[in-house]
Amino acid sequence: MTAERSDPDLVEALAARDLSALSALYDRYGRVAYSLAYRILGEPEGAEDVVQDAFLAAWRGAGTFRRERGNARSWLLSIVHHRAVDLLRRKTAFRPAPLEAVGDRPADVDTAEEAAKNVEHRSVRDALQGLPEAQRRTIELAYFGGYTQSELAELMGVPLGTVKGRMRIGLQKMRRALVALR
Numbered sequence: 428m429t430a431e432r433s434d435p436d437l438v439e440a441l442a443a444r445d446l447s448a449l450s451a452l453y454d455r456y457g458r459v460a461y462s463l464a465y466r467i468l469g470e471p472e473g474a475e476d477v478v479q480d481a482f483l484a485a486w487r488g489a490g491t492f493r494r495e496r497g498n499a500r501s502w503l504l505s506i507v508h509h510r511a512v513d514l515l516r517r518k519t520a521f522r523p524a525p526l527e528a529v530g531d532r533p534a535d536v537d538t539a540e541e542a543a544k545n546v547e548h549r550s551v552r553d554a555l556q557g558l559p560e561a562q563r564r565t566i567e568l569a570y571f572g573g574y575t576q577s578e579l580a581e582l583m584g585v586p587l588g589t590v591k592g593r594m595r596i597g598l599q600k601m602r603r604a605l606v607a608l609r
Contacts, residue, residue: 434499442489449486456500457482460507463582467511467572477514481507501584508582512567554604562597565590 432440432451440448460481464474484506492502555563568574568582576594580587 435494438485438489438492438499438502441486442492449482452485452499452503453482456503459500460503463504463507464511467508468515473514473518474511477507477510481510484510497584501582504582508564508568508572512571550605550608551601554601557604558597558600562593562600565593566597566601569594 432448434452434455437448437452437455441452457478460478461474464477464481465471468474468477481503485503488506492499496502497505555566558566565579565583568579569576574582576590577587579590583590
């Protein structure tokens, strides 16, 4: 019986195109990767696609993994998270309403109020996009992914205080950006 290989060794073997390393990483993290994707997307088919795409991306990008920046689990789950959020954004970015739905819309809808809400939502999205990657990702995972700060610390491979600081500073920056628009 052979000793179980460490995550860094598996990623190094993955970069050397060792297919058994990909298999071992999938056996080790496939279930948690699927759980993360399913939690973000809420559908099994999309979650399966995201996990497959993420492990393929890990296969292709294994040479970019840096031990000093985090552990292999966080790296893989980060890929899964980004793929799932990207898929979710693509699915929700544009959904044309059927023409029949226009007739069901109440006549008393205030167009100016709807326009103001759209501008406000756009402003929030713009403020979020203006944040540094770490702060934006932390806030997105917390508010859109439903993660607690403790779960985020584990998922991202950083101390709990770092997660709290990123959220606090990121939300302060967003508040300043939104106040400046008024």
